[in-house]
Amino acid sequence: MPHTDVITDISGHNDVADRPARGGAVKGTILVTGTGFDAGRLKLLQARGYDVRQPSPLLTEEQLTRELKDVVAYLHGGEEYATRAALESAKATLKVVAFLGVGYETFVDVAAADDLKIVVTSTPGAARDSVATFTVAQILNANLRIFQQFGNRYPDWDSADELPYELSARNVGIVGMGVIGSRIAEMLRGAFDANVAYYSRSRKKRLERTLGMGFMDLPDLAEWSDILVVMVPGNASTTSMISDGVLGRARPGTILINTARPSVVDPAALYASMKADRVRLAVFDGFYGKDSEAAARLLRDFGGRMLVTGHVASHTRQAMDRMLDQAVASIENLLSGNADRYAVGAADRIPEP
Amino acid sequence: MPHTDVITDISGHNDVADRPARGGAVKGTILVTGTGFDAGRLKLLQARGYDVRQPSPLLTEEQLTRELKDVVAYLHGGEEYATRAALESAKATLKVVAFLGVGYETFVDVAAADDLKIVVTSTPGAARDSVATFTVAQILNANLRIFQQFGNRYPDWDSADELPYELSARNVGIVGMGVIGSRIAEMLRGAFDANVAYYSRSRKKRLERTLGMGFMDLPDLAEWSDILVVMVPGNASTTSMISDGVLGRARPGTILINTARPSVVDPAALYASMKADRVRLAVFDGFYGKDSEAAARLLRDFGGRMLVTGHVASHTRQAMDRMLDQAVASIENLLSGNADRYAVGAADRIPEP
Numbered sequence: 225m226p227h228t229d230v231i232t233d234i235s236g237h238n239d240v241a242d243r244p245a246r247g248g249a250v251k252g253t254i255l256v257t258g259t260g261f262d263a264g265r266l267k268l269l270q271a272r273g274y275d276v277r278q279p280s281p282l283l284t285e286e287q288l289t290r291e292l293k294d295v296v297a298y299l300h301g302g303e304e305y306a307t308r309a310a311l312e313s314a315k316a317t318l319k320v321v322a323f324l325g326v327g328y329e330t331f332v333d334v335a336a337a338d339d340l341k342i343v344v345t346s347t348p349g350a351a352r353d354s355v356a357t358f359t360v361a362q363i364l365n366a367n368l369r370i371f372q373q374f375g376n377r378y379p380d381w382d383s384a385d386e387l388p389y390e391l392s393a394r395n396v397g398i399v400g401m402g403v404i405g406s407r408i409a410e411m412l413r414g415a416f417d418a419n420v421a422y423y424s425r426s427r428k429k430r431l432e433r434t435l436g437m438g439f440m441d442l443p444d445l446a447e448w449s450d451i452l453v454v455m456v457p458g459n460a461s462t463t464s465m466i467s468d469g470v471l472g473r474a475r476p477g478t479i480l481i482n483t484a485r486p487s488v489v490d491p492a493a494l495y496a497s498m499k500a501d502r503v504r505l506a507v508f509d510g511f512y513g514k515d516s517e518a519a520a521r522l523l524r525d526f527g528g529r530m531l532v533t534g535h536v537a538s539h540t541r542q543a544m545d546r547m548l549d550q551a552v553a554s555i556e557n558l559l560s561g562n563a564d565r566y567a568v569g570a571a572d573r574i575p576e577p
Numbered sequence: 578m579p580h581t582d583v584i585t586d587i588s589g590h591n592d593v594a595d596r597p598a599r600g601g602a603v604k605g606t607i608l609v610t611g612t613g614f615d616a617g618r619l620k621l622l623q624a625r626g627y628d629v630r631q632p633s634p635l636l637t638e639e640q641l642t643r644e645l646k647d648v649v650a651y652l653h654g655g656e657e658y659a660t661r662a663a664l665e666s667a668k669a670t671l672k673v674v675a676f677l678g679v680g681y682e683t684f685v686d687v688a689a690a691d692d693l694k695i696v697v698t699s700t701p702g703a704a705r706d707s708v709a710t711f712t713v714a715q716i717l718n719a720n721l722r723i724f725q726q727f728g729n730r731y732p733d734w735d736s737a738d739e740l741p742y743e744l745s746a747r748n749v750g751i752v753g754m755g756v757i758g759s760r761i762a763e764m765l766r767g768a769f770d771a772n773v774a775y776y777s778r779s780r781k782k783r784l785e786r787t788l789g790m791g792f793m794d795l796p797d798l799a800e801w802s803d804i805l806v807v808m809v810p811g812n813a814s815t816t817s818m819i820s821d822g823v824l825g826r827a828r829p830g831t832i833l834i835n836t837a838r839p840s841v842v843d844p845a846a847l848y849a850s851m852k853a854d855r856v857r858l859a860v861f862d863g864f865y866g867k868d869s870e871a872a873a874r875l876l877r878d879f880g881g882r883m884l885v886t887g888h889v890a891s892h893t894r895q896a897m898d899r900m901l902d903q904a905v906a907s908i909e910n911l912l913s914g915n916a917d918r919y920a921v922g923a924a925d926r927i928p929e930p
Contacts, residue, residue: 392706534730540743
């Protein structure tokens with residue numbers, strides 16, 4: 225039963241009594257958050273006898289806690305953070321949090337879920353091409369400064385010093401060489417002949433050979449790069465990984481592309497490096513919270529040198545369909561008492577995206 | 578000797594009497610138009626005894642006529658059109674018009690040059706990677722609608738219908754399969770796995786095999802394409818080639834990418850197809866003249882669905898350096914009485930860019 229007037233029932237019925245007729249007894253309620261996906265793909269869950277509840281986007285902790293009441297599974301596709309308190313309130317019924325995407329640690333308190341015996345799943349791989357393509361598009365945008373050219377009829381530069389460089393004359397450093405990072409490297413090498421090097425927790429010698437790219441320590445990579453691309457998962461071990469020690473090594477004019485979680489870049493370090501023009505342009509997909517003072521200062525003082533989008537890199541129809549289908553399958557598996565290959569936990573080794 | 582106060586002498590000397598000392602008698606004056614290139618690369622011409630004159634950008638016919646007085650060679654890197662009258666006025670001295678780029682017919686009256694025995698040269702190939710990369714960047718921008726996402730902290734769509742498609746789920750039709758068109762096809766197939774088909778004056782069977790793409794007649798291609806990319810030279814035979822007959826076949830929501838000359842797309846046909854939403858978004862690099870009523874109507878009624886940049890696709894530093902070096906070499910060749918492989922004429926078979 226809806227708890228607020230913003231809740232919609234995608235079946236088109238608001239009469240709870242009407243439901244069991246279509247699938248026997250209601251087995252439980254599944255909370256689905258987020259926007260922009262094909263609700264038709266949730267019908268499978270309804271056909272199996274579950275109620276599906278989709279509240280409006282952008283839940284506060286309090287709203288989430290209310291929405292989680294009596295829920296057996298929670299398909300997390302929104303921008304909210306599932307806190308320990310919210311999960312705790314639902315522990316009597318909640319068995320699964322199926323996260324849409326890979327960076328679940330930014331959005332779910334996985335340690336709390338572990339403690340509460342709530343299984344968390346993610347959808348690795350489903351958004352690989354979408355995120356890699358979006359990232360390459362932003363590399364091209366930033367490198368060619370296309371966004372500054374919109375609305376002109378004639379070129380707006382006067383000297384050769386202002387001309388952008390071809391990607392084949394650029395060093396691109398990639399931080400993180402998981403499935404997305406390696407796809408980015410493949411595109412940059414294969415299509416644009418960029419010079420690529422990378423840093424990663426572990427060496428990827430096969431990729432180094434097949435793609436023709438080198439490995440460097442993170443600060444060395446920052447110094448070498450004309451364009452520094454960040455693609456690691458957002459979690460405790462990567463928070464502020466792009467620090468003063470890293471950005472302090474960047475050469476003047478460096479472009480920073482962060483299509484991973486904003487938390488990976490220390491905002492104070494970014495501020496200092498933008499002030500010193502070591503970072504000339506910073507690209508984010510998703511930004512620090514609205515209550516972050518460091519973020520407010522960045523936008524106030526260097527807003528014209530920041531290209532911020534709203535965490536949309538993975539939001540293609542194909543990626544959303546794949547993620548949603550994968551999450552629905554995980555929910556079904558786990559609610560049916562089966563194991564699921566996409567289950568993750570705080571103790572798990574976290575793959576790079 | 579300068580004719581207007583905007584003329585600058587890149588040697589840093591304003592004293593004409595000072596010049597012969599550095600290279601013997603002055604052999605003649607070379608007019609260089611346009612912005613954004615490395616003037617240092619013109620020193621070769623000065624070392625050979627030529628004066629180099631660089632007026633300010635955006636010359637009218639009258640200004641150009643004045644600037645061409647007593648000039649032996651004219652390096653055309655600007656946005657001006659070299660008319661018959663302007664060339665005629667300089668016929669006593671002018672031997673070469675070296676055009677920076679490939680689309681010389683949009684900027685030089687080649688038939689007039691032929692009549693006046695003035696050789697026109699171009700710089701084919703020099704900007705291939707730059708134009709192809711810029712075009713692919715705009716395909717990604719338009720397809721993912723990235724420019725609409727700037728400044729957001731959260732995704733701004735509500736339904737799956739609004740989500741962009743991955744390029745691998747898109748049909749991309751390329752009009753023109755010269756050196757640039759084929760490079761675009763290579764990038765789209767190799768890096769992004771798009772479905773690609775093309776139309777060209779002549780079949781390219783080897784490319785069809787190696788890239789895995791089909792050939793279609795132009796109207797069929799327009800109907801098949803989710804994204805229609807135009808990459809043919811701007812000349813009399815391609816003016817308004819993208820006509821009502823072509824755009825009338827486009828399916829609702831088609832994206833048109835024209836990084837060739839604007840004249841290739843009939844503005845009235847574009848207006849009609851944008852009004853009918855057959856073309857949802859139109860991308861131009863360089864736009865119709867400011868006195869074009871059709872262009873003004875397009876911007877007035879559909880400006881929010883047009884991404885216009887100012888003819889910058891070829892303007893990377895590397896491409897400009899290559900073009901400039903090639904044009905300087907052509908000028909030297911021809912002024913020394915030699916033939917030049919980059920000479921073109923009105924009667925020449927014009928390669929596709």
